[in-house]
Amino acid sequence: MKRTRNMEPDAKIGIGEHLAYGFGGSSYSIISALFSSYLLIYYTMVVGVDTMLATSVLAASKLFDGVSDLVMGYIIDHTKSKYGKAKPWILRFIVPTVICTILSFSMPHDMGRMAQIIWIFITYNLANTVCFTVINVSINALKVSQLAVL
Numbered sequence: 684m685k686r687t688r689n690m691e692p693d694a695k696i697g698i699g700e701h702l703a704y705g706f707g708g709s710s711y712s713i714i715s716a717l718f719s720s721y722l723l724i725y726y727t728m729v730v731g732v733d734t735m736l737a738t739s740v741l742a743a744s745k746l747f748d749g750v751s752d753l754v755m756g757y758i759i760d761h762t763k764s765k766y767g768k769a770k771p772w773i774l775r776f777i778v779p780t781v782i783c784t785i786l787s788f789s790m791p792h793d794m795g796r797m798a799q800i801i802w803i804f805i806t807y808n809l810a811n812t813v814c815f816t817v818i819n820v821s822i823n824a825l826k827v828s829q830l831a832v833l
Contacts, residue, residue, distance in 0.1 A: 714784060718811060722787060730790050732799050740803045747812045755820040769821040776817045783810035 726737040755772075762768045787806040794802060 714780075714815065717784075718787070718807075718815075722807070725788055726790070726803060730792055730799070732803070733796075736796075736800065737803060740800055741807060744804065744808050744812060747808055748816065751812045751816045752820060755816050756824075759821060759824050767825075769824040772817050772821040773825075776814050776821075780810070780814040780818055783814050786810070 723734075723737055723741065726732040727734045759768050759772065762771065764771045766774075783806065787810050790799065790802050790806075
C-alpha cells in the first residue's frame with residue numbers, strides 16, 4: 684500500500700521527517716566546518732605545506748565551487764527518477780563523499796612541492812566542489828520542494 688502525504692496547508696510534519704532533515708543538515712555543517720577550519724591546519728602544521736601555497740590553492744578552488752553549484756542545480760532540475768529529482772543524487776554520492784573526505788586528510792608526507800599542490804587541488808575539488816556540492820544542493824532542493832508542497 685502506497686503511503687500518501689497529507690497535502691492540507693495545516694498538515695503536520697512527522698518527527699521522522701524532522702529528524703531526517705536535521706541529520707542531513709547537521710552532517711553537512713560538520714563536514715563544512717571540518718574543511719573550513721581544520722584542513723588548512725592539517726596541510727600547514729601536520730604535512731608541512733607552505734601556508735601561502737595551501738591558501739592559494741584553496742582560494743582558487745572556490746572559483747570552481749561557485750560554478751559547480753549552478754551546474755548541479757541544472758542537473759537536478761533535469762533529473763527524472765521514480766525517487767524524485769534530488770534524492771538519487773544524495774544516495775549516489777554518500778560513498779564518494781566519504782572517500783574524498785578521507786583522501787583530503789591523507790596526504791603522504793614525503794611528496795615533492797608540485798605533487799603536494801596537485802594533491803591538494805584534486806582532493807579538495809573532488810570533495811568540496813563535486814561531492815559536497817552534490818549533497819548540499821540536493822538537500823536544499825529537497826527542502827525547497829517540501830516547502831512548495833506545504
